[in-house]
Amino acid sequence: MRVMAQVAMVMNLDKCIGCHTCSVTCKQAWTNRSGVEYVWFNNVESRPGQGYPRTYQDQEKWQGGWVRTATGRLKPRAGGRVKKLFSIFANPKMPSMQDYYEPWTYDYEHLLTAPAGNDFPVARPKSLLTGQATKVTWSANWDDSLGGGNEVLAADPILQKVSDQVRQDYEKAFLFFLPRICEHCLNPSCAASCPSGAIYKRAEDGIVLVDQDRCRGWRMCVTGCPYKKIYFNHRTGKAEKCTFCFPRIEIGQPTICSETCVGRLRYIGLMLYDADKVAKAAAVKDEHDLYDAQRSVFLDPHDPAVARAALAAGIPEDWIDAAKRSPIWDLIMKYEVALPLHPEYRTMPMVWYIPPLSPVVDVLRDTGHDGEDPHNLFGAVDALRIPIDYLAELFTAGDPEPVRAVLNRLAAMRSYQRRINLGEKPDTSIPAAVGMTPEEMNDMFRLLAIAKYEQRYVIPAAHAEDAHRLEQLGTECSLEYDGGPGMYQTGPFGEASGTPVPVQVETFHMLRERQTSDGFTDAGDEPRRVNLLNWDGNGRPEGLFPPPRDPGAGGGATDGPGVIDEDRP
Amino acid sequence: MNTTDTLLWVVYPYLSIVVLIGGTIWRYRYDKFGWTTRSSQLYETTVLRWASPMFHFGVLFVLIGHIGGLLIPKSWTEAAGITEHAYHLMAVFVGTVAGLCTLIGMALLIARRRLTGPVFAATTKNDKAMYVVLAGVIVLGLWATVKANIAGGGYDYRETVSPWLRSLFYFQPDAQLMAAVPASFKIHVIAAFALFAFWPFTRLVHAFSAPLGYLTRPYVVYRYRDPRPGLRPTRPGWDRPAAPADRPRRTR
Numbered sequence: 001m002r003v004m005a006q007v008a009m010v011m012n013l014d015k016c017i018g019c020h021t022c023s024v025t026c027k028q029a030w031t032n033r034s035g036v037e038y039v040w041f042n043n044v045e046s047r048p049g050q051g052y053p054r055t056y057q058d059q060e061k062w063q064g065g066w067v068r069t070a071t072g073r074l075k076p077r078a079g080g081r082v083k084k085l086f087s088i089f090a091n092p093k094m095p096s097m098q099d100y101y102e103p104w105t106y107d108y109e110h111l112l113t114a115p116a117g118n119d120f121p122v123a124r125p126k127s128l129l130t131g132q133a134t135k136v137t138w139s140a141n142w143d144d145s146l147g148g149g150n151e152v153l154a155a156d157p158i159l160q161k162v163s164d165q166v167r168q169d170y171e172k173a174f175l176f177f178l179p180r181i182c183e184h185c186l187n188p189s190c191a192a193s194c195p196s197g198a199i200y201k202r203a204e205d206g207i208v209l210v211d212q213d214r215c216r217g218w219r220m221c222v223t224g225c226p227y228k229k230i231y232f233n234h235r236t237g238k239a240e241k242c243t244f245c246f247p248r249i250e251i252g253q254p255t256i257c258s259e260t261c262v263g264r265l266r267y268i269g270l271m272l273y274d275a276d277k278v279a280k281a282a283a284v285k286d287e288h289d290l291y292d293a294q295r296s297v298f299l300d301p302h303d304p305a306v307a308r309a310a311l312a313a314g315i316p317e318d319w320i321d322a323a324k325r326s327p328i329w330d331l332i333m334k335y336e337v338a339l340p341l342h343p344e345y346r347t348m349p350m351v352w353y354i355p356p357l358s359p360v361v362d363v364l365r366d367t368g369h370d371g372e373d374p375h376n377l378f379g380a381v382d383a384l385r386i387p388i389d390y391l392a393e394l395f396t397a398g399d400p401e402p403v404r405a406v407l408n409r410l411a412a413m414r415s416y417q418r419r420i421n422l423g424e425k426p427d428t429s430i431p432a433a434v435g436m437t438p439e440e441m442n443d444m445f446r447l448l449a450i451a452k453y454e455q456r457y458v459i460p461a462a463h464a465e466d467a468h469r470l471e472q473l474g475t476e477c478s479l480e481y482d483g484g485p486g487m488y489q490t491g492p493f494g495e496a497s498g499t500p501v502p503v504q505v506e507t508f509h510m511l512r513e514r515q516t517s518d519g520f521t522d523a524g525d526e527p528r529r530v531n532l533l534n535w536d537g538n539g540r541p542e543g544l545f546p547p548p549r550d551p552g553a554g555g556g557a558t559d560g561p562g563v564i565d566e567d568r569p
Numbered sequence: 570m571n572t573t574d575t576l577l578w579v580v581y582p583y584l585s586i587v588v589l590i591g592g593t594i595w596r597y598r599y600d601k602f603g604w605t606t607r608s609s610q611l612y613e614t615t616v617l618r619w620a621s622p623m624f625h626f627g628v629l630f631v632l633i634g635h636i637g638g639l640l641i642p643k644s645w646t647e648a649a650g651i652t653e654h655a656y657h658l659m660a661v662f663v664g665t666v667a668g669l670c671t672l673i674g675m676a677l678l679i680a681r682r683r684l685t686g687p688v689f690a691a692t693t694k695n696d697k698a699m700y701v702v703l704a705g706v707i708v709l710g711l712w713a714t715v716k717a718n719i720a721g722g723g724y725d726y727r728e729t730v731s732p733w734l735r736s737l738f739y740f741q742p743d744a745q746l747m748a749a750v751p752a753s754f755k756i757h758v759i760a761a762f763a764l765f766a767f768w769p770f771t772r773l774v775h776a777f778s779a780p781l782g783y784l785t786r787p788y789v790v791y792r793y794r795d796p797r798p799g800l801r802p803t804r805p806g807w808d809r810p811a812a813p814a815d816r817p818r819r820t821r
Contacts, residue, residue, distance in 0.1 A: 234609075
């Protein structure tokens with residue numbers, strides 16, 4: 001047993017309203033730069049829909065992930081090491097810009113400079129690749145909320161697999177949202193595809209990162225990742241990917257997408273797993289077994305033997321404690337309501353999903369049944385608006401049974417809690433029908449419905465906290481905005497060459513302290529702060545101006561306008 | 570041996586090699602982040618799909634040919650039973666095929682670079698200068714070969730250019746050997762050393778990071794965070810905090 005820790009996420013799809021706040025804050029935090037305009041470390045896809053990049057789930061076409069060979073071993077679907085090296089000069093299976101979209105901006109300048117005329121000036125779209133006028137024909141979320149109708153949806157690779165059962169008639173249409181980040185897989189095929197060895201999995205927390213100094217831009221990772229969550233920065237020529245906001249995770253803060261999630265649908269916590277079992281579990285023969293195989297590599301932190309082995313493996317005590325309190329463990333292993341996204345890619349993804357229950361109650365009520373009666377509910381799970389087969393293609397390699405079990409549990413919880421909510425006697429037969437105790441069902445309800453920040457995000461800080469207090473480097477100068485003095489700050493060898501410019505903006509620790517403490521956070525801050533909101537403008541409150549300078553220091557005028565007479569009361 | 574000869578065939582090559590080695594070391598230390606292919610495949614695939622492998626495989630064969638022709642002494646191949654005629658035939662045949670592949674691939678790549686909007690927009694001045702030098706060396710080399718073979722039975726550079734080049738490596742440069750070499754070969758050699766000197770300062774450095782280690786490394790790479798706190802090397806003037814001593818650490 002080789003115990004390793006992994007930071008993992010679960011998203012509760014029933015709560016996602018498709019507001020894209022996670023995408024926007026992620027973009028602002030990580031990819032608000034030239035060269036990565038088209039890059040969305042976090043994106044929210046409408047299902048059914050083509051996804052981003054278009055039809056990325058069609059692995060016959062894009063060749064991502066692993067494939068099991070006849071001998072029962074795994075190799076990247078796009079080919080092994082030798083084939084990779086021979087196709088290094090032109091990657092045969094790389095999505096082009098058209099499969100994402102051509103990034104653009106608008107010619108706002110024209111609005112200000114257009115001569116007077118009869119027509120209102122308009123800001124025309126301009127391509128960010130060529131600078132020429134362009135036509136906007138596709139974007140990261142062009143098919144949001146079933147936009148484009150059947151014409152676009154017909155190309156959904158998942159829908160194509162189940163389409164004979166699923167109709168997209170208007171009155172039968174279904175829709176749910178699928179927020180996606182990098183899966184930070186236990187068996188990452190992007191890392192396996194990287195010829196330079198620049199993509200690595202951090203041994204401490206399992207976060208998969210690209211070493212920007214070692215990446216040589218061979219682009220094999222873009223093909224290797226079946227989720228297409230590695231992007232090629234076309235200005236710097238380097239691969240970039242979701243970082244699980246590691247600077248935040250290291251100090252115990254949730255990722256920015258989780259922090260800003262309006263629906264509070266994301267959960268972050270630790271999972272302990274047995275690294276020795278991963279390769280075997282990822283290579284089980286039947287794709288339907290992959291869900292269970294992945295669950296079998298997780299180690300129960302409550303088991304004293306596991307805790308001892310974890311300590312022996314160098315995992316700190318507080319991490320083991322955090323693993324015990326992990327909401328991820330509860331959702332995946334205890335309540336069994338979270339499912340992996342596309343286990344059939346055999347990468348052992350670590351961002352899991354609670355499938356959406358969809359408006360089942362309304363459907364039942366419309367047909368004249370009591371929508372909250374558990375027996376009607378269980379029967380109706382199969383008649384859900386979102387077809388189980390569709391969910392199964394997403395989460396369990398097409399096996400409907402685990403999905404049905406999850407939806408039954410969610411439906412049962414709903415029915416059970418409704419009675420409690422209405423002051424009726426709890427019906428203990430309901431939890432029993434889905435194999436749970438009333439206590440478990442209540443705990444699951446609390447975790448899914450009312451868990452607070454500290455319960456949703458159980459993140460132990462890394463044990464190098466002090467480093468970030470002292471060192472905060474930005475890779476880009478803050479003056480580097482378009483038209484700014486640092487624009488196109490480049491070394492002599494093209495875009496962004498040279499060493500990064502250190503920028504001391506603000507440490508994450510300071511930010512956290514300011515966000516969470518009630519008093520002044522900066523030692524020595526008190527006398528310098530004044531609440532201007534309740535200052536009536538009269539007099540000079542103490543601390544309105546900075547403290548006097550050392551008179552012995554010399555320099556500067558001591559009298560005249562603008563000089564504060566410190567002796568005045 | 571006059572001054573010009575010494576300058577051209579002794580001083581200049583050594584200078585060029587010093588710049589190549591020193592420049593590469595300096596670039597690697599200063600600019601690991603800029604050390605990349607800067608691929609433009611994202612912008613355009615159709616032409617690249619054919620032209621890039623054609624050029625790269627062509628140029629790799631050209632490289633092998635040069636190693637065989639320049640670094641391996643004629644006496645060795647003759648000892649192995651390969652006559653000058655057989656060697657020449659093989660060199661001309663393989664060389665022409667590889668050279669043509671390189672030339673066509675390069676022409677397609679340059680045309681693509683000029684004609685595809687996004688690719689052209691992403692081309693730096695440095696790239697343009699590099700293309701001129703690189704294309705110059707390739708064209709001059711092909712021209713020298715073609716000229717020598719059309720004019721007569723070819724030119725046996727293994728009697729002159731090769732020993733001269735090797736003499737550079739064991740630090741007994743013999744400029745005399747280059748005196749009687751046809752002008753076309755001389756120009757090719759001069760251009761090649763200009764390319765070597767320019768090499769570390771262009772995107773061509775990606776050739777030095779050919780990922781051969783991939784063949785032997787395990788698929789998934791694990792890395793521990795630096796045992797020293799912080800993820801990046803210290804900048805001048807930044808003090809390191811002491812690492813927490815109580816943290817148990819696995820050995821790497």
